[in-house]
Amino acid sequence: xxxxxxxxxxxxxxxxxxxxxxxxxxxxxxxxxxxxxxxxxxxxxxxxxxxxxxxxxxxxxxxxxxxxxxxxxxxxxxxxxxxxxxxxxxxxxxxxxxxxxxxxxxxxxxxxxxxxxxxxxxxxxxxxxxxxxxxxxxxxxxxxxxxxxxxxxxxxxxxxxxxxxxxxxxxxxxxxxxxxxxxxxxxxxxxxxxxxxxxxxxxxxxxxxxxxxxxxxxxxxxxxxxxxxxxxxxxxxxxxxxxxxxxxxxxxxxxxxxxxxxxxxxxxxxxxxxxxxxxxxxxxxxxxxxxxxxxxxxxxxxxxxxxxxxxxxxxxxxxxxxxxxxxxxxxxxxxxxxxxxxxxxxxxxxxxxxxxxxxxxxxxxxxxxxxxxxxxxxxxxxxxxxxxxxxxxxxxxxxxx
Amino acid sequence: xxxxxxxxxxxxxxxxxxxxxxxxxxxxxxxxxxxxxxxxxxxxxxxxxxxxxxxxxxxxxxxxxxxxxxxxxxxxxxxxxxxxxxxxxxxxxxxxxxxxxxxxxxxxxxxxxxxxxxxxxxxxxxxxxxxxxxxxxxxxxxxxxxxxxxxxxxxxxxxxxxxxxxxxxxxxxxxxxxxxxxxxxxxxxxxxxxxxxxxxxxxxxxxxxxxxxxxxxxxxxxxxxxxxxxxxxxxxxxxxxxxxxxxxxxxxxxxxxxxxxxxxxxxxxxxxxxxxxxxxxxxxxxxxxxxxxxxxxxxxxxxxxxxxxxxxxxxxxxxxxxxxxxxxxxxxxxxxxxxxxxxxxxxxxxxxxxxxxxxxxxxxxxxxxxxxxxxxxxxxxxxxxxxxxxxxxxxxxxxxx
Numbered sequence: 001x002x003x004x005x006x007x008x009x010x011x012x013x014x015x016x017x018x019x020x021x022x023x024x025x026x027x028x029x030x031x032x033x034x035x036x037x038x039x040x041x042x043x044x045x046x047x048x049x050x051x052x053x054x055x056x057x058x059x060x061x062x063x064x065x066x067x068x069x070x071x072x073x074x075x076x077x078x079x080x081x082x083x084x085x086x087x088x089x090x091x092x093x094x095x096x097x098x099x100x101x102x103x104x105x106x107x108x109x110x111x112x113x114x115x116x117x118x119x120x121x122x123x124x125x126x127x128x129x130x131x132x133x134x135x136x137x138x139x140x141x142x143x144x145x146x147x148x149x150x151x152x153x154x155x156x157x158x159x160x161x162x163x164x165x166x167x168x169x170x171x172x173x174x175x176x177x178x179x180x181x182x183x184x185x186x187x188x189x190x191x192x193x194x195x196x197x198x199x200x201x202x203x204x205x206x207x208x209x210x211x212x213x214x215x216x217x218x219x220x221x222x223x224x225x226x227x228x229x230x231x232x233x234x235x236x237x238x239x240x241x242x243x244x245x246x247x248x249x250x251x252x253x254x255x256x257x258x259x260x261x262x263x264x265x266x267x268x269x270x271x272x273x274x275x276x277x278x279x280x281x282x283x284x285x286x287x288x289x290x291x292x293x294x295x296x297x298x299x300x301x302x303x304x305x306x307x308x309x310x311x312x313x314x315x316x317x318x319x320x321x322x323x324x325x326x327x328x329x330x331x332x333x334x335x336x337x338x339x340x341x342x343x344x345x346x347x348x349x350x351x352x353x354x355x356x357x358x359x360x361x362x363x364x365x366x367x368x369x370x371x372x373x374x375x376x377x378x379x380x381x382x383x384x385x386x387x388x389x390x391x392x393x394x395x396x397x398x399x400x401x
Numbered sequence: 402x403x404x405x406x407x408x409x410x411x412x413x414x415x416x417x418x419x420x421x422x423x424x425x426x427x428x429x430x431x432x433x434x435x436x437x438x439x440x441x442x443x444x445x446x447x448x449x450x451x452x453x454x455x456x457x458x459x460x461x462x463x464x465x466x467x468x469x470x471x472x473x474x475x476x477x478x479x480x481x482x483x484x485x486x487x488x489x490x491x492x493x494x495x496x497x498x499x500x501x502x503x504x505x506x507x508x509x510x511x512x513x514x515x516x517x518x519x520x521x522x523x524x525x526x527x528x529x530x531x532x533x534x535x536x537x538x539x540x541x542x543x544x545x546x547x548x549x550x551x552x553x554x555x556x557x558x559x560x561x562x563x564x565x566x567x568x569x570x571x572x573x574x575x576x577x578x579x580x581x582x583x584x585x586x587x588x589x590x591x592x593x594x595x596x597x598x599x600x601x602x603x604x605x606x607x608x609x610x611x612x613x614x615x616x617x618x619x620x621x622x623x624x625x626x627x628x629x630x631x632x633x634x635x636x637x638x639x640x641x642x643x644x645x646x647x648x649x650x651x652x653x654x655x656x657x658x659x660x661x662x663x664x665x666x667x668x669x670x671x672x673x674x675x676x677x678x679x680x681x682x683x684x685x686x687x688x689x690x691x692x693x694x695x696x697x698x699x700x701x702x703x704x705x706x707x708x709x710x711x712x713x714x715x716x717x718x719x720x721x722x723x724x725x726x727x728x729x730x731x732x733x734x735x736x737x738x739x740x741x742x743x744x745x746x747x748x749x750x751x752x753x754x755x756x757x758x759x760x761x762x763x764x765x766x767x768x769x770x771x772x773x774x775x776x777x778x779x780x781x782x783x784x785x786x787x788x789x790x791x792x793x794x795x796x797x798x799x800x801x802x
C-alpha cells in the first residue's frame with residue numbers, strides 16, 4: 001500500500017469546498033462538504049460555547065454534517081448564555097448562506113477567552129466567504145489561514161493512499177495552534193483546531209478506532225506550554241465515495257496526516273526557535289512512555305536549557321522530569337539518553353545511570369534547529385513519541401500581550 | 402497565645418550552632434543541634450543520593466540527629482553508586498569533625514543534576530566551616546547563604562510563641578529555592594531545602610501531624626516552574642527543652658514559619674518580577690481548591706500575562722486553568738474572580754461566569770509587584786492558597802544557562 005503526499009489540504013477530498021478570510025486578528029473560515037463527522041474535543045471541564053454546541057450537533061444527527069464554520073479572534077469561551085446563542089447563530093448564518101440544514105453545521109472558535117463574539121463582523125465576513133467557496137487548493141489554504149491566531153504559518157496536509165489509480169483514498173486536513181497547546185482530546189469531550197476530511201469507505205466503528213488512535217498518537221502528544229484550552233477540537237469528516245482500503249492502511253494514512261499536522265503545530269509553538277521530538281522507549285507500559293515523553297517536552301526547565309543549547313542542563317532536567325512523571329517505578333541506573341539533531345549523528349549522553357559526554361559532539365548537536373531526544377528507560381518494550389518546542393524570550397513576549 | 406517574630410533564624414533555638422561558606426557556585430553549610438528529626442522528601446521517583454541516604458539515616462535512629470551537612474553547586478543526583486558513597490562520606494566527614502555519631506548526620510544537596518560531588522572541595526570547606534560554628538545569628542545567616550543556588554537572597558525566619566517569658570517556644574528555620582520549584586513532599590519520601598529547628602516539648606505524633614499540616618499548606622503550595630526536583634527536603638528537628646504549648650498553638654506557629662519561608666522562595670522565583678498569591682475559595686473540596694490554586698500559579702500563560710500586566714489575558718487564562726485542573730465538576734457560570742495588589746483595593750473582574758471590568762482599576766492593579774488573585778468557585782466552603790511568581794524573560798535567560 002502506497003501513501004503519497006498530495007497538494008490541496010482539505011480540498012484534496014472530492015466534494016469539499018472551503019474559503020476563509022482574515023482581517024487583523026479576526027478570521028472566518030467556512031468549509032462545505034457532506035459527510036459523517038467524528039469529533040474529539042477538549043477535556044477541559046470548562047468548554048467554550050462552540051465546543052458544547054458542536055458536541056450537541058454531532059449527537060443529534062449521529063454525526064451527519066454539511067459544513068463547518070470557524071472563527072479566530074474570539075474563543076467564545078466563558079461567555080454565558082449569550083455565548084451559546086451566538087454559537088447557534090453562527091450555525092444558522094452558515095446554514096442559510098449555504099442552504100444546508102442548520103442542525104448539520106459544526107462551529108469552532110479560537111482566540112482570547114472571556115469576550116463575546118462580534119456577530120456583526122461574523123455576518124459580514126461570512127457573506128464574503130460564502131461567495132468565494134472553492135474546491136481548489138486556494139480554498140483549503142485560505143481556510144487554514146483564517147483560523148490562525150499567533151500561528152506564524154498555516155498548516156495543511158493531504159495524502160492519497162491506494163494500490164492503483166482507481167482505488168485511491170484521500171485524506172486532507174488543516175490545523176491551527178501555537179500557544180495554549182496541551183491538548184487532551186477525548187471522544188466524548190486545544191486551542192488547537194483541526195478539520196480533516198476523507199472519502200474513505202469504512203464502517204463507523206472502524207473510523208472511530210482509527211481516529212482515536214491517530215489523535216492519541218499525534219495531537220494528544222504535542223505540548224507547547226502545558227496549558228489546556230477550552231476550545232480544542234478535531235473533526236474527522238468522511239464524505240464516502242472513495243476507494244475501499246483496509247482499516248490498517250487507513251489507520252496508517254490518518255496517523256500520518258494527524259502526526260504531520262501536530263508536528264506543524266509543535267514547530268510553530270509560540271516563540272519557538274527549536275523543534276523538539278522526544279521518544280521514550282524501553283518503558284514498561286505505553287502509558288508510562290506517553291506521560292514521560294509529554295512531561296519532558298512540557299518542562300520549562302528542559303525547554304529553556306534546549307533554547308540555551310546546554311546538553312548538560314538539558315539531560316539533568318530530563319532525569320528529574322522522568323522521575324516526577326513516570327506512573328510506574330523508575331530505576332535511574334537503567335536509564336540511557338541519546339540526542340541528535342539535523343546533520344548530526346546520535347550521541348549517547350547518559351548510559352545506564354551516568355552521564356557520558358556532554359561536551360564536544362553533544363554541544364554541536366544542541367546547536368541544531370531540530371532536536372531529537374531518545375530516552376531509554378531500560379524497563380520494557382513500550383514506547384511513545386511527543387513533540388514540542390523550546391522556551392524562548394519570545395514565548396514570554398508573545399504571551400505578555 | 403502570642404506569636405512574635407524574632408531574629409536569628411535557626412540559631413534562635415537554643416543549642417543550635419551553624420555556619421556556612423560559599424565560594425562561587427559551591428557552598429557548604431553545617432548545622433549542629435541534637436534532636437529528633439522528621440523529614441519530608443521529594444516524591445520524585447528519582448531521588449538524589451543524599452535524599453535516599455537521609456531517609457535511611459532517619460529511619461535507622463528513629464529520627465535522632467546531631468547535625469546536618471548540606472552543599473550547593475552539585476545535586477549529587479543521577480550519580481550511581483559513587484553518588485551514594487559520597488553522600489555517606491559527607492556524613493562521615495561531618496561526624497568526625499564534630500565528634501558526633503555518623504548515623505546521626507543528615508545530608509542534603511542542591512545544584513545541577515548528573516555530576517559527582519567534588520569531595521576534596523567539601524572536605525576543605527568543611528574544615529573551615531566546622532571551626533567557625535556559632536550559635537548567633539551569623540551562624541544561621543551564613544548557613545542560609547551557603548545553600549543558595551540561583552536564589553537572589555537568603556531565607557530565614559524565627560518566631561517565639563508563648564504566653565509569658567518563661568514558657569516560650571522557639572521555631573527557627575532557613576530555606577533555599579528559586580527554580581525547579583514544584584515541591585511535592587511526602588512524609589516517607591524541590592530543589593527546595595529547608596531546615597527548621599524548635600525546642601517545643603510535644604510528643605512525636607503531634608509533631609508529625611503539625612509538620613505535615615504545615616508543609617502541605619506552605620512548601621507544597623508554591624510553584625515557580627512546575628518542575629519537581631530530585632532533591633527537595635524539609636527537616637524539622639525538635640531539640641526539646643523549651644516550653645510546653647498546645648498542639649494547636651505549635652501548629653499555628655510552625656505554619657507561620659513554613660508559610661513565610663515558602664513565600665520567600667516564591668518571591669525569589671527565578672527571574673520573578675512579581676509575587677503572586679492565588680486563593681481559591683468556594684470550592685467543593687480542599688483537594689479541588691489546592692489543585693486549582695497550584696495550577697493557576699503554574700500556568701506559563703497566566704504567568705506571562707501577569708508579567709505583561711494584562712488583566713484580560715490573565716483572567717481568561719485563569720478560567721482555562723480552572724477547567725483543566727479541577728478534580729470535581731466546574732460550573733463556569735458560578736465562577737467569580739477578583740484581583741488586587743499592594744496599595745489597591747480589590748476589584749471584581751469576573752462575576753458568575755462573565756467578565757466585568759478589565760480596564761481602568763484592573764489595569765492599575767496589574768502594575769503592582771504583589772498580585773493577589775481571589776477565585777471563587779461558587780460551589781462550596783473549601784479553600785486553599787498557593788504562591789508563585791510571574792514568567793519573565795529572565796527566567797528563560799537564567800535557565801538557558
